Amino acid sequence: MHILNTWLPFASATITTVFALLVLQRWGRKHHDHLLLWGIGLLMYAIGGTMEAIYGLGGWHPLVFRLWYLFGAVLVAAWLGQGTAYLLMRGKARRVAHALMALLLIGSLYAAYKVFTAQLDPTQMISGELSGHAIITPGVRVLTPFFNMSGVLLLVGGATYSAWIFYRKRVLLNRVIGNILIAVGALAPAVGGALQRAHVPLALYLGELLGAVLMFIGFLKATQAEPARARVRQVEASA
Secondary structure, X not given: OHHHHHHHHHHHHHHHHHHHHHHHHHHHHHOOHHHHHHXXXXXXXXXXXXXXXXXXXXXXXXXXXXHHHHHHHHHHHHHHHHHHHHHHOOHHHHHHHHHHHHHHHHHHHHHHHHHHHOXXXXXXXXXXXXXXXXXXXXXXXXXXXXXXXXXXXXHHHHHHXXXXXXXXXXXXXXXXXXXXXXXXXXXXXXXXXXXXXXXXXXXXXXXXXXXXXXXXHHHHHHHOOOOHHHHHHHHHHHO
């Protein structure tokens, strides 16, 4: 069990680091806001996995826990979801995306303050895995559902909506499949977290690894070069 507590999050961190660098490289070429936010969110995902691996290797350390909880448990889903908001909200709806971004920045700063000033008790964790139960200061853990629910709704909802649009138009099958994989991958850590709270060993770490793999494959699938025949069908559908 100890080995898996280290290597599962290490694998998640490695995959999401490569994923983040690929997305940020793409942002460097295209300068699209959603790519920057996805890249930041994926780096947060990688930080969370790295802290889990460090904990598996060396045991408890307050800084390791705080970094894991802030980036891995609280912020990651919200920042990935905000990237999807910028991808889909265009025209007049862009103002809504900007407003959500402002709220996210303020909320992230507040969450950082709360997490780094919270009292911790590692004996409250119920397994050999990192768990929010170590936070004993009231009013800190209640922040997590707000960030996660909004982020997952935006990310999963946006990916599902995009998949439906391409499916309905019968064009770019690769984007239909890619967005479905992204949606399922975004749900995997949430399911893993719920199973961890139900005392299922390694559920969170497995969910995070599965989520990283599925979202990465989905992104690669959705952004692959479209065949010439598909481009013709897209033009015909648009016409």
